[in-house]
Amino acid sequence: xxxxxxxxxxxxxxxxxxxxxxxxxxxxxxxxxxxxxxxxxxxxxxxxxxxxxxxxxxxxxxxxxxxxxxxxxxxxxxxxxxxxxxxxxxxxxxxxxxxxxxxxxxxxxxxxxxxxxxxxxxxxxxxxxxxxxxxxxxxxxxxxxxxxxxxxxxxxxxxxxxxxxxxxxxxxxxxxxxxxxxxxxxxxxxxxxxxxxxxxxxxxxxxxxxxxxxxxxxxxxxxxxxxxxxxxxxxxxxxxxxxxxxxxxxxxxxxxxxxxxxxxxxxxxxxxxxxxxxxxxxxxxxxxxxxxxxxxxxxxxxxxxxxxxxxxxxxxxxxxxxxxxxxxxxxxxxxxxxxxxxxxxxxxxxxxxxxxxxxxxxxxxxxxxxxxxxxxxxxxxxxxxxxxxxxxxxxxxxxxxxxxxxxxxxxxxxxxxxxxxxxxxxxxxxxxxxxxxxxxxxxxxxxxxxxxxxxxxxxxxxxxxxxxxxxxxxxxxxxxxxxxxxx
Numbered sequence: 001x002x003x004x005x006x007x008x009x010x011x012x013x014x015x016x017x018x019x020x021x022x023x024x025x026x027x028x029x030x031x032x033x034x035x036x037x038x039x040x041x042x043x044x045x046x047x048x049x050x051x052x053x054x055x056x057x058x059x060x061x062x063x064x065x066x067x068x069x070x071x072x073x074x075x076x077x078x079x080x081x082x083x084x085x086x087x088x089x090x091x092x093x094x095x096x097x098x099x100x101x102x103x104x105x106x107x108x109x110x111x112x113x114x115x116x117x118x119x120x121x122x123x124x125x126x127x128x129x130x131x132x133x134x135x136x137x138x139x140x141x142x143x144x145x146x147x148x149x150x151x152x153x154x155x156x157x158x159x160x161x162x163x164x165x166x167x168x169x170x171x172x173x174x175x176x177x178x179x180x181x182x183x184x185x186x187x188x189x190x191x192x193x194x195x196x197x198x199x200x201x202x203x204x205x206x207x208x209x210x211x212x213x214x215x216x217x218x219x220x221x222x223x224x225x226x227x228x229x230x231x232x233x234x235x236x237x238x239x240x241x242x243x244x245x246x247x248x249x250x251x252x253x254x255x256x257x258x259x260x261x262x263x264x265x266x267x268x269x270x271x272x273x274x275x276x277x278x279x280x281x282x283x284x285x286x287x288x289x290x291x292x293x294x295x296x297x298x299x300x301x302x303x304x305x306x307x308x309x310x311x312x313x314x315x316x317x318x319x320x321x322x323x324x325x326x327x328x329x330x331x332x333x334x335x336x337x338x339x340x341x342x343x344x345x346x347x348x349x350x351x352x353x354x355x356x357x358x359x360x361x362x363x364x365x366x367x368x369x370x371x372x373x374x375x376x377x378x379x380x381x382x383x384x385x386x387x388x389x390x391x392x393x394x395x396x397x398x399x400x401x402x403x404x405x406x407x408x409x410x411x412x413x414x415x416x417x418x419x420x421x422x423x424x425x426x427x428x429x430x431x432x433x434x435x436x437x438x439x440x441x442x443x444x445x446x447x448x449x450x451x452x453x454x455x456x457x458x459x460x461x462x463x464x465x466x467x468x469x470x471x472x473x474x475x476x477x478x479x480x481x482x483x484x485x486x487x
Contacts, residue, residue, distance in 0.1 A: 044214040046204040047165075053098035055205055056164035060093040060104055062203065063152070063172035067092050069142055070110040072101065072125075073164060074117035079130045083116045084167045086128075086135050091145035094167040114138055148173050153193055155179045155213075156205040165205055174203075182208035183422065184216050185231040185398075194220045212422035215392045224397040227324050227351045228282045233398050233425035234455050234482045238277075239324055240270045241284035243459070243487040245291055245306070246314055252487040253462065254285055259313050263321045269486060272471035284324035286402075286485055287311060290339050292330040292360035292368045302332030302362060308345055315346055325352045326400055330360035332368070336375065336383045347390060353400030354387055355429070356380065358410040374409055377416035388421035400425055402457060402483065405446050406432035419453035427483050429457030433464040436473070443477070457483035 047058035052075070069092045073083030080096075087094035093108065095101055102122050105113060113122055117130035128138045150173035157180055159166045166176050177190045182204070184190040194202070198221055204213045218224075219231055226233055233239070242265060244252025254262055262285065270283035289311060291304045311327075318325045327346055329339045336356050346352050361373040384401055391399050401424040405411055419426045428450060432442030447456070458481035460468050469477075474484055 044202045044204075044217050046209045046213055048207050048210045050207055051098075052162055052164060053096035054100070055162045056093075056095050056168055057098065057100055057104055059154070059165045059168040059172070059203070059205070060095065060108070063150075063169060063174060064093050064108060067108045067145075068110055069112045069114070070095060070105055070108060071114045071116065072097065072105075072118060072120070072122070074130070076117060076130075077160075077163075079117035080163045082130055082132060082135045083114075084163060085132075086114060086116065086139050087167050087171055089139050089144065090142060091147040091171050093171065094164045096164050112142065114142075147171055150174050151197060151200045152203065153177060153190075153197065153200050154203045154205055155182075155184060155190065155209060157182050157208055162205055169203075169205075175200075179209075182206075182211075183232075184213075184220050191220050191231070195223075211420045212388075212392070216422050218395065219397065222395060224350070224395065226282070226397050227319075227322050228280055230280070231397070233353075233400055237280040237282055238273065238481070239282045239284045239400070239483045240266075240273050241286045241324070241326065241483065241485040242266045242269065243286040243288075243328075243485045245288040246311065248291075251288060251291065254287065259317050262314065263317045263323060266318075266323055267321070273475060273484070276472055276475040282324055283321075284326065285314060285318050286326040286328050286355060287314060288328045288330060289343055290329050290331060292332060294368060296333075299334075301334040302368060303330060303334060303339070303360070305339065305342060308343060311343075311346065315349065315352065319349065319351050323351070324400070325349075326355045326402055327352060328355040328357055328402075328404075330357050332360060333362045333364065333366075336361065336379055337386060340383055340386065344390070347387065347399070348394055348396070350397050353402065354383070355400075355402035355404060356383065357404040359404065359406070372407055372410065374412055376412040377414060380411065381416070381418045384418055384421055384424055384426070388423040391423035396423075398423055398425055400427060400483070402427045402429050404429045404431050406430060406442055408445065415449065415451055417451050419451050425455055426453065427455045427457045429459065429483060429485070431457075431459035431485075431487075433459075433461045435466045436469060439465070439469075440477070455482040457481055457485065459485045459487060461487050 049055050049058055071083050071087040071094045073080050083094055097118050097120050105122055111124050113124045114128050115125050116128045119127050128134050152174040154169040154174045154176045156162055169176050179187045179190050202217050242254040244254030246255055248255040266283040270281050273281045289306050293302050293304045296302050315325050327343050331339045358375040359373050361375045430443050430446045432439050
């Protein structure tokens with residue numbers, strides 16, 4: 001039986017989002033054996049399509065330059081199993097019926113199309129009864145291509161729905177791995193493969209991978225870890241923080257002692273939660289960097305902005321102790337993005353995230369404590385877009401992005417808040433105060449109708465809660481908070 005290596009050219013034509021190049025090559029001694037040309041693949045690509053047939057086409061276009069044989073299967077799952085068997089034995093693409101299939105078959109230069117359980121009008125069609133015996137007989141009459149490993153990793157959420165695409169990737173020599181969350185950082189086997197193969201091209205199969213796969217792959221390969229370990233802020237970790245402004249006891253526990261004592265106190269509070277679980281507990285400090293003010297101040301914004309140099313001692317001490325820091329903004333009549341940019345130098349640190357406190361975001365004519373402030377989703381999204389870009393461009397670990405809320409009016413059109421930036425772990429921090437029953441009622445209300453992809457935070461008030469929940473009671477809140485702060 002002769003090889004179809006001379007007539008089947010498997011090529012990597014990855015559309016690189018990060019970097020790429022294409023050069024052709026011809027194997028030595030081509031007159032004595034198959035001619036195979038390959039394009040060197042670099043970077044990251046996403047096949048951003050919604051259906052299995054278009055996914056299979058996408059893989060074929062990227063990984064095969066030419067194939068004289070193509071397997072065409074009906075969408076029926078049982079028939080696809082037979083088609084997969086045929087394609088893998090032959091080392092050829094497997095496609096599903098669709099409007100673009102004839103053009104792809106023509107591009108591949110296919111002379112034979114094994115139509116298993118389907119009979120579309122395509123050139124070279126050889127209809128095959130969808131039985132194992134008939135498929136094996138058809139395969140035995142055709143030449144086979146040797147499948148050599150390629151330095152390509154294809155990621156899929158679930159192989160089943162994309163059987164044709166996954167099969168085509170494997171017959172092209174690619175390694176196919178499952179990333180159920182469409183995020184390589186959350187799949188240990190994917191993390192190991194990407195680190196073992198630092199130059200392998202990466203292809204995300206399907207639309208769920210379109211949000212920042214390049215950053216995610218970079219984070220894996222550069223091991224952009226969180227304080228305390230891990231590539232992601234959540235899940236698998238819980239953050240416990242002291243809240244307040246340095247040197248101002250009235251604003252929270254963080255300001256009741258000096259720098260060294262604050263870091264030690266954060267560690268002691270975290271220990272209460274370590275006693276509840278074997279999960280990773282990360283101590284943290286949420287520092288109010290811009291404090292809501294009763295007077296408008298020189299700049300007229302009713303917000304007193306702390307100098308970066310005044311916050312640095314606490315930020316550095318937290319970093320040394322392996323603790324996380326969240327910079328909290330109470331902007332008054334200015335906007336959140338303007339204030340966030342003021343603290344860019346702090347946000348360039350791997351252990352520093354950002355919090356927005358809409359209670360203190362005033363409209364023209366409003367004053368603090370007379371009205372509850374609010375922010376529109378569009379303003380939140382401008383901040384998250386800026387912070388995610390900063391994180392990505394500076395090659396920083398994923399950052400916490402915290403949105404404080406105790407009233408439904410505080411974040412206007414909240415459903416429009418963007419939560420898909422892979423550089424950010426977005427947390428809605430429910431910071432109502434009062435009796436346990438009242439707080440749990442607020443918790444339920446704020447959680448209702450929240451955008452997908454958010455994590456949850458709970459705040460305990462030492463002086464205002466009646467009484468304040470213990471660490472065990474807080475740990476038993478459901479769903480379990482990812483972030484707990486103490487004011």
